[in-house]
Amino acid sequence: MRRLFPVTDQTVPAASDEEGAAGGGGVPGALTDREWSLAELAAAYACPEPTAGGRRVPWLRANMVSTLDGAAQHDGKSQPISNAADMRIFGTLRALADVVIVGAETVRQEAYRPARARAEFAEARQAAGQEAAPAVAVVTASLDLDFSLPLFTSPLVPTLVLTGAAAAPDRIAAAEKAGARVVIAGDGMGVEPVRAVQALGELGHTRLLTEGGPRLLGQLVAAGVLDELCLTVAPMLTAGDAQRIAGGPTVAVPQRFGLVSLLEEEGFLFGRYQRT
Template sequence: MRSLFPVTDQTPAGGPEAASAPALTGVPDRAPAPTADRAPAPTADRAPAPTADRAPAPTADRAPAPADDREWSLDELADWYAYPETDRPVLRANMVSTLDGAAMHEGRSQPISCPADMRIFGTLRGLADAVVVGAETVRQEEYRPARARDAFAGRRAAAGQGPAPAIAVISASLDLDFSLPLFTEPLVPTLVLTGAAASAERREAAEKAGARVLIAGEGRGVEPGRVVAALAGQGLKRLLTEGGPTLLGQFVAADVLDELCLTVSPMLAAGDARRIAGGPRMTLPERFALASVLEEDGFLFTRYRRP
């Protein structure tokens, strides 16, 4: 793996055929690849300059690129993708897309992914306080709780984080199987965010299963901006959304997405697969700033953030 941007003294010259590092190894468990709802891609019109209530953007070169003649360690990846140091919540999304814009193949993201993408996926989870996911993804993938990983234990303890990120499920109907391990076997309680008018019976069922219910909307539905505030109110400020596209689209339209980590897969899928984000149409497309690009085996691991 090598850094293409920001350009450093470790960035090899000569284009794609230049010597590249050995493939990443030690692929961690990727969350059951989210399907049609992997994670909506945030694209909301944001102010060109950060304001007082925006989290400061991390510097593009905060972590030096490891040398080309060896693989990147999980610790180096964690430094590279570290959240900005701020007291404000930061919402990051992680998605994968083919060259022609497909966010999945036959309903799953894994066919268009690769081991390095899954390794970065695990690193992003290892840095997060909470992983935000849509109910449809949970239902289709039988989502499991995040696990503790030795590679991130010291870093998480130093940051005052729990052993693993909490999974935060967004659901208006609370039509969820509360007998799943996600609710019965988590290291840290699973969170369920819903609206104030959601079924009292289903809320009680969630709490009996061990989940913590948070209200993030006045009606039955959830308001994306209130999701971030509700989680921050629980002390969860390093947020990662894994989808799906509907949820990501809502975050984009609500202008609450701070960063997008997008893997560009060197594949063509055609067909009618969904894009990484769906939902409300933006009045004007919002532009994000390129923070970094890593490359391995033709895959590009990009990171964009609000200017």
């Protein structure tokens, strides 16, 4: 892997994985072309921690992958358009997060499992006051989910279910019986993105990561709550009618994001963009 932006001619020394995955590692220079350690990836993707009134406020980043022709999936899944480096970044972003937000359709399509604890990040998470692994928060209006899945029955950290106040009481009861924590984030059937972010922040989750799917990401974009996009561009063409990374409502005015960093490995581009 090598860093294309921001450009520097020097390589900054970095901590090894054994020294701690987020323990002050530096970021390699542009001329470096090798496999980065988890410490280096954690430094490159360190999560901003904005504050208001002396308290941390939520920062919501999305992690998505797209082909050259804009497909976010192939045959309904993102794995076929990913690669090993993309999965290392995927794991790093999860290890930095307090909670992973995902849509119910993605849970059903991709057989979502609970996040696991990573020994390489244990010390850093403990120092940051985080649980051993991030919680998963499922956004769902209908609660039409299989609550017998490991995501609900055996997570390391209880799974959250974000839904609206008008959700069916029997489905809420089923979620709670399975061990999930139901969080109301809307007055009707659906979830309101602004309230979802606020509710997670009130639970102490300020490092927020969403992995989609496209419909959920589109809702977050339209609501103006997305702070950062980590986008992998795969050097692949799929054609067909697959969804792009964000769908749903159109924003009145395109939102401008600035490029923070750009990495490359095996033709895959790993961009990090933040709202300007």
